[in-house]
Amino acid sequence: MSKIGCIAAVDREGPRVLGRTSSDLPVMFRVVNRVAIITLNRPSALNTLSPEMVRELTLHIEHCGVDRDIAAVIVMGMGDTFCAGVDLRTLYLAAMAGDKKWRQLIADEYRLIFTFQQLKKAVVAVMDGFSTGGGIGLVQCASLRIVSERSRFQVNGPRIGFVPDGGATWFLGKLPVELMLYIGLTSATITGADAIGCGLADAYxxxxSLRGFERRLNLLDASDLRQSLREVFVSPSDVAPDTSLAAFLPLIREHFAAHYSVEQCIGSLSNGFSRESDAAKRAWFQATLDSLRAHSPLMLNVMREALLRGRKMTLAENYRMEFDLTMRAIEVGDFCEGVRAHVIDGDNAPRWMFPTLEDVNSAVLDKFFSPWTCCAPHPLASLAA
Incomplete structure (x- = not known):
């Protein structure tokens, strides 16, 4: 018998916490016509991954993997957000208090995402709302990733003094390198249609229409499960709007070249802005430059290096690298100041360790990518290659 805060039990309906109603739980679980429906249920906290939520999600996913009466899994979020990644407030408060338990939350988050990656059943991710970081990474394994007109994707990283997390080096690494660097460095928000165009989502x-999926799920034809699941969610009348990102892809390819340092990237963008006469493109240049100049100079360099290294790594290697980078971002980097400014105090005026890119100390940057020496074995050593 497992514990999730209080006594928990496992039956055919999955793990459940005794003495609590499903609407009280951070993760809601039910089965409809042999399909498990997992709902992230912390809408007031943007469905961020708290320690309790990570533990419960892991139990539910493990249960789905071994229960032969469950043929497929649907993951969705309650409210206007799918999942805003790891709970930054919890990490910040623990780090500021000197409580090392935050390390366990990070390790458990990566084990959760890896466990989901290994699930040998059809998975549908309904990303109807905002998703960032680990929220995106959690369901990149899904066989059907659905977005709507409400969907927004963002990789915060250097904007909040953080690193690529939740598998960002892995899922962004599947994109063209220039697009990977653009999304990772700028923290640009992309739409659901953009996500389909990038390969981060499959259907619109x-x-x-998504609100009525459960009625259609009851009529599911199990003979062709994957196609039937698609028909449960996607109607021929649902046509994705045009991607807003497509118009700027030539500029992204030109100014986010893999061989450019962050300084060279900004220099290229500045030159492009000075030559551009089109109003829409000038607005894009300005917004892109403003983002890069506002982000942590140190973490911009860490993000760029991590994304480029991650393209050559296995899934497990990516997760171990991200775990190490997260530790260093919290202990010796800009994470605490970025979260203070953007999440805790909300003044949006972080005082970065290095005020400019020119000030970044190469020795500090190198430390982020130094070999793991904290303890043996590595907390994620058990993840298979």
């Missing part, structure tokens, strides 16, 4: 459905 209107938010209103």
């Amino acid at each position: 459905a209107s938010s209103s």
Whole structure:
């Protein structure tokens, strides 16, 4: 018998916490017509991954993997957000208090995502709302990733003094290198249609049509499960809007070249802005430059290096690298100041360790990528290659 805060039990309906109603739980679980429906249920906290939520999600996913009566899994979020990644507030408060338990949350988050990656059943991710970091990474294994007109994707990283987390070096590493660097360095928000165009999502459905999926799920034809699941969520009348990102892909390819340092990237963008006469493109240049100049100079360099290294790594190697980078970002980097400014105090005026890119100390940067020496074995050593 497992514990999730209080006594828990496992039956055919999955792990459940005794003495609590499902609506009280951070993760809601039910089965409809042999399909498990997992709902992230912390809408007031943007469905961020708290320690309790990570533990419960892991139990539910493990249960789905061994229960032969469950043929497929649907993951969705309650409210206007799918999942805003790891709970930054919890990490910040623990780090500021000198409580090393935050390390366990990070390790458990990566084990959760890896466990989901290994699930040998059809998975549908309904990303009807905002997703960032680990929220995106959690469901990149899904066989059907659905977005709507409400969907927004963002990789925060250097904007909050953080590193690529939740598998960002892995899922962004599948994109063209220039697009990977653009999304990772700028923390640009992309739409659901953009996500389909980038390969981070598979299908579009209107938010209103998604609300009636459970009725259609009861009529599911199990003979062709993957196609039937698609028909449950996606109607021929649902046509994805045009991607807003496509118009700027030539500029992204030109100014986010893999061989450019962050300084060279900004220099290229500045030159492009000075030559550009088109109003929409000038606005894109300005927004891109403003983002890069506002982000942590140290973490911009860490992000760029991590993304480029991650393209050559296995999934497990990516997760171990990200875990190490997260530790260093919290202990010796800009994480605490970035979260203070953008999440805790909300003044949006972080005082970065290095004020400019020119000030970044190469020895500090190198320390982020030094070999793991904290303890043996590595906390994620058990993840298979």
